[in-house]
Amino acid sequence: MTIRSTAGRVAAYAWLTFAVLNIADLVFGLTGEPTYSLTALTVGVLLLLGCGLAYVVGLRPAIRADDEEVVVRNPLRDIRVPWAAVRGIEGTNAVKIRFTGQDGAELEARAWVHQTSPRAQAKAEARARKERRKTPGLDLTGRTPAAYAAQRLNEILQRQRPKTRSGAPDKAAAAKAEAGKARESVLGAVTWSVPAVGSLAVPLVALVVLAIVGVVN
Numbered sequence: 001m002t003i004r005s006t007a008g009r010v011a012a013y014a015w016l017t018f019a020v021l022n023i024a025d026l027v028f029g030l031t032g033e034p035t036y037s038l039t040a041l042t043v044g045v046l047l048l049l050g051c052g053l054a055y056v057v058g059l060r061p062a063i064r065a066d067d068e069e070v071v072v073r074n075p076l077r078d079i080r081v082p083w084a085a086v087r088g089i090e091g092t093n094a095v096k097i098r099f100t101g102q103d104g105a106e107l108e109a110r111a112w113v114h115q116t117s118p119r120a121q122a123k124a125e126a127r128a129r130k131e132r133r134k135t136p137g138l139d140l141t142g143r144t145p146a147a148y149a150a151q152r153l154n155e156i157l158q159r160q161r162p163k164t165r166s167g168a169p170d171k172a173a174a175a176k177a178e179a180g181k182a183r184e185s186v187l188g189a190v191t192w193s194v195p196a197v198g199s200l201a202v203p204l205v206a207l208v209v210l211a212i213v214g215v216v217n
Contacts, residue, residue, distance in 0.1 A: 076193055
């Protein structure tokens with residue numbers, strides 16, 4: 001299962017298309033003569049920086065879940081959490097996953113995807129109450145994209161929980177204790193995304209170099 005922001009991806013692809021056409025115009029002169037001046041190079045690097053932002057903010061963010069783990073891809077960092085390390089998932093104004101980190105402490109991952117401001121959430125709740133008054137029996141309170149995503153993730157989480165039922169109480173207790181030890185040995189990890197950082201760092205360094213060249217010349 002993969003959860004993404006459709007609006008973010010559409011906006012990112014729109015910018016990428018715009019940037020590619022403009023860079024092609026600078027290099028090949030689609031609408032005139034090719035330009036290789038310092039100003040043109042600066043414009044090209046700014047367009048590339050915009051592409052990096054489009055990738056980091058629009059294309060990268062996602063929540064991926066399979067039978068092994070849930071992965072939260074935020075703009076610059078990845079959070080990988082095996083299901084055994086997950087302590088809780090909730091969706092309010094964002095999808096939040098509580099998990100056991102590398103040092104054994106409880107950490108919280110806040111997903112970039114489906115974030116809403118408290119004000120927007122309050123408006124959504126007000127609309128839901130209004131619809132409930134109009135249509136008795138229809139309750140959309142709390143039915144935000146983040147809440148729905150959290151619900152789907154919790155369904156997968158429940159399927160991955162070890163079954164500890166047994167006819168004998170001692171066997172059930174032993175199975176539960178063994179499952180608890182297994183959860184303690186499985187930890188989530190937070191890492192920086194090298195491609196994401198590079199997509200922003202390289203154009204920024206290039207801009208600094210061009211600025212220095214412009215000052216020197």
